[in-house]
Amino acid sequence: MPQIPSRRGLLFGGAAVGATALLASCTSNEPKNSKPAVSDRPAADDKPGKPVTIGFAGPQADHGWLNAINENAKSRAEKYSDVTLEITEGSNDTAAQIGQIETLINKKVDVLVILPADGKALTQVGLKAMRAGIPVVNLDRIFNSPQAYRCWIGGDNYGMGFNAGQYIGEKLKGKQNAKVVELAGLDNLELTKQRTQGFDDALKNYPNITKVARQAAEFTVESGQSKMAQLLQAQKHIDALWNHDDDQGVGALRAIEQAGRDEFLMVGGAGALSAFEQIKQDKGVLKATVLYPPTMAASAIDLARALGQGKGVSGMAEFEIPASITLFSAVVDKTNVDQYMPTGFR
Template sequence: MSRTPRRYLSAAALISATLLVSGCLSNDPEAVETEDDAAAAAAEPAGDNAEPGDDVVIGFSGPAAGHGWIGAITEGAQNQGDEFDDVELRVSEGTDDVNQQISQIEQFINDDVDAIVVLPFDGAALTEVAIEAMNAGIPVVNVDREFSSPFAARTTILGDNYGMGVSAGTYICEQLGDQDDAVVAEIAGIDSLPLTQDRSQGFEDALSDCGMEVENRVAADFTVAGGESATANLLQAAPEIDAIWNHDDEQGVGVLAAIENAGRDEFFMIGGAGSANMMREIESGDSVVEATVVYPASQAADGVRLARLLAQERAMSDLVESDVPREIQLYAPVVMG
């Protein structure tokens, strides 16, 4: 097979790890964390970037924190803002209402903040108001869910969604690669989001590389209830399964509930996001969950760091290419017991 080798980490090592952000941010594959650790993982500023600069006001807007990963994202942003004496971070109330989030960005524009960090509930829907902010001379840092125009953000920080799918597919190939008739199932997140589409494409491509394909696929909505409902439908439709990839560990709680209710255990499952719950499932040794693909919850904290530099018209002095880059993509390794 021609797949690029992926690095695997133990669950125990993952739980004890923290992401050390050096200078501005780090993408060291060895320094990974669970979503539950991320909110507390804001590192002490280092290097020239830690030196106080002009006082700046940064606005932050994100979805409602009904999901553990979103909660960690928001808390991480708040903690990071607290690290800097020269930053006033204004955090809008989390919302899954697109119109309300648009109003939050408009308020930041009216307040003439110095920079905006936004994790949009729907990137396409918030693109126009983000362009409005950029046209007003306010740099926008786009986190996780990408806008539909390159003019909507000065910098975009993304998890490696395609890489998540590749990592999950590669793991399954390595476990089942000699079984030509293996049945692989997929429990996706919200199908309308580009990040879900990227995860599914990466998964499909990795499986194709070892002669497999997804036999059964359902989409949930990144919630516990959605995961349970979608999985119940999947298990009814597929009487025999060898492996399942579930895109999101939060909805994975519902996925596991449906699996238990159905009395099924003939397959193994790989999760997505690296939540503490899934780490415990992996470590237990008696769960269908064998592994999960990490999806960093440090993105908003990194966004606040970058927004500060942009607002102060400073650069990333600890890099050879010192200007703040247009796009940053974080690493998504597999962890297993």
């Protein structure tokens, strides 16, 4: 799962150089050969211009969100007749990914889009590219130095947690002594800490609500099921659950069904198609999910093309693209799920 910078970037929920405003999900509950949904909105400013070769390097697509990242990048590049995409074979081995990026540098691509397997470990190769005169669009997991990229674009993990907490707070604001629990992701990831911090900060605005328990899972179905079972066994009554990831949420829902519990509402995280479908049906505990959009990869391609052609961001007065763009974590519930349904992927 992606990591987020500690400093908050420019909040830019719209499109960068016509980048998609559609948001999509972050997990996969279907076989890996299922093609994830990608933005079908036309790329803005698509009048052919100066040819641009974009090098794209990301980690191994061993998770639905990362697979969707790759598909969004490829799909966006195909919309431009003036863009050639040089895409590497994804790798979670930092040395291998560094080697792939160095190959792209040696090929003298015009712009690089990099989603590093490890932002800290790949900072030096980002600096190398920038010093070679190749602007870098740093996608989601951030490098340690702002000198290693021209523009960062990514999701808002703190915002995910905050929006989830606010949604739950509004739903429970008339209930005295309300109890909520949290099913987090991997605790060794900074993104998990930020999601929890956002959630806790939002709940401070609702003194009638107490978070009575938290369990960290592993972003997998199996861990979601086992950790949720533990939460339910320890808490005989709860009013709400926030689950960080819809993939582990599949397991959590299994544990909830097995326990025969339905006295609470559940908010997920990411926006998997299966979550959208359950929210639309409105027959179970899952009432909403907070998005983390892999369409950011399409936006990264737009930004890279703009950098290669010396353009700014459509709709903004400045001649240059921003240094940092943070996408908005929208809450999807039954009132707007139809709008987001096409953006879900399997």
